[in-house]
Amino acid sequence: SHTASPMKIVVVGHVDHGKSTLVGRILNETGALPEGKVEYLREVCDKRGMPFEWAFVMDALQAERDQGITIDTAQIRFKTEARPYVIIDAPGHKEFLKNMVSGAASAEAAVLVIDAHEGVQEQSRRHGYLLHLLGLRQIAVAVNKMDLVNFSESRFEEVKAEIVAYLNSIGVEPTYVVPVAARSGANIATKSVETPWYQGPSVLGALDMFEPAKPATDLALRFPVQDVYKFDERRIIAGRIESGRLKVGDTLVFAPSGKMAKVATIETWGNVAAAVSAGAGQSVGITLDEQIFVERGNVASLEHHVPHQSHDLKARVFWLGRGPLKVGSRYKLKLATAEHVVDVVAIERVIDVEDLANHQGTEVARNAVAEVVFRGKSPIAHDSFIDNPRLGRFVLVEGYDIVGGGVIAEASSEDARNR
Numbered sequence: 286s287h288t289a290s291p292m293k294i295v296v297v298g299h300v301d302h303g304k305s306t307l308v309g310r311i312l313n314e315t316g317a318l319p320e321g322k323v324e325y326l327r328e329v330c331d332k333r334g335m336p337f338e339w340a341f342v343m344d345a346l347q348a349e350r351d352q353g354i355t356i357d358t359a360q361i362r363f364k365t366e367a368r369p370y371v372i373i374d375a376p377g378h379k380e381f382l383k384n385m386v387s388g389a390a391s392a393e394a395a396v397l398v399i400d401a402h403e404g405v406q407e408q409s410r411r412h413g414y415l416l417h418l419l420g421l422r423q424i425a426v427a428v429n430k431m432d433l434v435n436f437s438e439s440r441f442e443e444v445k446a447e448i449v450a451y452l453n454s455i456g457v458e459p460t461y462v463v464p465v466a467a468r469s470g471a472n473i474a475t476k477s478v479e480t481p482w483y484q485g486p487s488v489l490g491a492l493d494m495f496e497p498a499k500p501a502t503d504l505a506l507r508f509p510v511q512d513v514y515k516f517d518e519r520r521i522i523a524g525r526i527e528s529g530r531l532k533v534g535d536t537l538v539f540a541p542s543g544k545m546a547k548v549a550t551i552e553t554w555g556n557v558a559a560a561v562s563a564g565a566g567q568s569v570g571i572t573l574d575e576q577i578f579v580e581r582g583n584v585a586s587l588e589h590h591v592p593h594q595s596h597d598l599k600a601r602v603f604w605l606g607r608g609p610l611k612v613g614s615r616y617k618l619k620l621a622t623a624e625h626v627v628d629v630v631a632i633e634r635v636i637d638v639e640d641l642a643n644h645q646g647t648e649v650a651r652n653a654v655a656e657v658v659f660r661g662k663s664p665i666a667h668d669s670f671i672d673n674p675r676l677g678r679f680v681l682v683e684g685y686d687i688v689g690g691g692v693i694a695e696a697s698s699e700d701a702r703n704r
């Protein structure tokens with residue numbers, strides 16, 4: 286439908302494997318580039334006696350953005366017949382990993398670009414692993430520069446086998462592996478005559494078959510409390526509904542206390558009339574039929590669909606701190622509106638993203654990934670990232686700095702014993 290919100294995608298892969306070229310091509314093939322842009326850049330290149338690169342188109346768009354010429358500041362948009370898309374991170378963006386891990390960006394699907402000639406490289410694996418870490422399950426692999434290997438089916442199968450084996454080893458099933466030549470546009474928007482042996486979809490065809498993320502309104506209610514305001518005898522509990530819906534008369538359960546009360550009224554800001562129901566994405570204030578103790582950081586949900594709660598939290602962490610993360614260190618863990626003081630009680634494994642070897646260690650260095658167990662002073666309400674990303678990811682803060690991001694791989698209501 287035309288009112289669908291754009292599907293968010295990321296394009297990742299080793300440097301020089303052709304991410305910018307692929308994006309430039311996609312924009313060109315879908316008519317998303319400003320009229321005459323490509324012709325103009327080709328002319329400039331001709332005059333300077335240099336070969337035209339699709340990456341220049343990206344650079345030109347970026348330059349316009351930096352000067353504030355285009356309205357859309359951070360995101361690259363295009364549209365197929367199936368739906369609109371937005372590429373939420375430009376290739377080569379240095380904040381990419383940080384954005385992905387801290388939740389600033391949350392993609393629904395990814396394209397992993399691999400040079401057919403060079404094959405799978407360290408960064409290909411690293412990016413593949415991060416996609417997995419971030420809970421991305423829809424991955425199209427573009428085996429690029431097929432022209433450099435004469436569109437050889439056997440070379441394609443070799444590279445495909447290598448990346449599929451790697452992705453499988455980390456629990457990811459790549460949805461499609463497509464042989465492409467981004468520079469000439471082969472298998473980008475339409476099937477190429479140069480790969481008659483290939484039966485699958487083009488890159489855009491693959492993207493069009495991906496499932497859009499479930500709308501947050503379809504998930505269980507998660508209403509993290511931002512503030513509690515007191516007016517006379519009334520208390521207004523304010524926050525943003527992160528997922529699900531609530532309505533007047535619903536019985537809410539507040540984590541961590543487990544206290545329950547019914548929604549008496551819903552006040553939406555800027556709207557004088559009270560609402561009878563509200564859903565994900567809305568900021569609301571509610572009153573309850575009973576006075577129970579509620580404070581910032583609590584999470585309201587519906588009976589039978591409450592989040593997990595435990596003192597211990599096992600998570601995959603991407604560490605960005607200057608110094609290493611160590612067993613025994615203490616951090617502030619921010620999950621929705623809650624801030625927990627947590628201690629690192631165990632580093633179960635430090636994962637080398639190159640060979641995926643598990644190292645036993647008591648430290649996690651900057652830019653490394655690890656499975657870490659945190660222990661809070663009070664129970665932490667959470668979901669697994671797959672069940673509900675809104676309550677399934679967190680950031681770690683030290684002082685005023687974000688020093689890491691994490692996703693909750695296994696939600697559990699049990700604390701580890703004997704630690």
Ligand code: GDP
Pocket residue numbers: 298299300301302303304305306307338339340376377429430431432433465466467468469
């Ligand atoms: P990025 O660093 O991953 O964004 O890579 P670029 O898109 O900048 O591409 C790196 C180089 O590979 C450039 O010189 C491109 O022209 C070249 N390249 C990209 N796609 C293809 C292709 O399909 N075939 C060939 N032969 N070269 C390509």
